[in-house]
Amino acid sequence: MKVAYWPGCVSRGFTPELHGSMAKVAPLLDIELVELNRANCCGAGVIAEHSQELADTLNARTFALAQKEIEQGADLMMNICSTCQGAQGECQERLDASAEYRAEVNKHLTPEGLEYAKGLVNKNFLWVLVEELGLDELAKRVKRPLTDLKVGPFYGCYIVRPTDRLGIDDENPRDTYLEQVIETLGGTVVDYSGAQKCCGFPISLMQKETSMRMAGQNLGEAKDQGADCLVTPCPLCHLNLDMQQPVVSKTIGRDLQMPVLHLPQMVGLALGMDPKELGLGKHVVKPTSVIDWTTSVVGSVGALSAA
Known part of the structure; x- marks a missing residue:
């Protein structure tokens, strides 16, 4: 399994042992991590309180980067932070609900040659373990x-x-x-x-x-x-x-x-x-x-x- 991997800000700053352990565990689960190095903070819900469009644009950019990796063979986007899962899920819900709003947000991504298309699959590592790898396969390992x-x-x-x-x-x-x-x-x-x-x-x-x-x-x-x-x-x-x-x-x-x-x-x-x-x-x-x-x-x- 190949995933467009978003570790989030905290795992690379305050809790580097999380980012590090994920990198070492992934090969044992046959998960290939393609890290989204250019991705940005999800905003953790805080940015959206001040500017919903800014928060959605930041996350749309991350989604677009993930979709480029999926075009190259990744199966889905994966994160290791449930706060990212929640905040990104909220933004994605708004983006997917309105083609007009999505087009407006995508205008901000045009200078980088990026565009978010509706329907990205983004799963926390916990969900990947159960739904993609499967508990039976996990037990074997x-x-x-x-x-x-x-x-x-x-x-x-x-x-x-x-x-x-x-x-x-x-x-x-x-x-x-x-x-x-x-x-x-x-x-x-x-x-x-x-x-x-x-x-x-x-x-x-x-x-x-x-x-x-x-x-x-x-x-x-x-x-x-x-x-x-x-x-x-x-x-x-x-x-x-x-x-x-x-x-x-x-x-x-x-x-x-x-x-x-x-x-x-x-x-x-x-x-x-x-x-x-x-x-x-x-x-x-x-x-x-x-x-x-x-x-x-x-x-x-x-x-x-x-x-």
């Missing part, structure tokens, strides 16, 4: 099952709502894909109420304490339900749940020590990759501080202490 690892899924807002725009229905229950992938990799899914709630990142610059409390509630609920770690397809959620976790712990008065994995990292571990290859040492809350990956996947501090 597992070399080190996530045995005894209790994983809390954390979707982030932009990949679970609104359901119509995201194509979530009985045929494609995309709001259950994280759980399906965790189980396919041999892990145990932890059911907790925060799995599809907001991490708090969108309000972090306006209401810092509220943002930290939102993150703390999600992390605390997962911990109370016995989770060894969380996994997320959203690097912005990762920023609030991992990078800000020391502040979160101080805000809520609780030592959380909850590792948060990027989705490609969890997949890579199950495929037999070394934690260092996947950048687990770059996290604020080091997964290896509470999980022993050396021989089998055991989610307990005791196991690590005994190793």
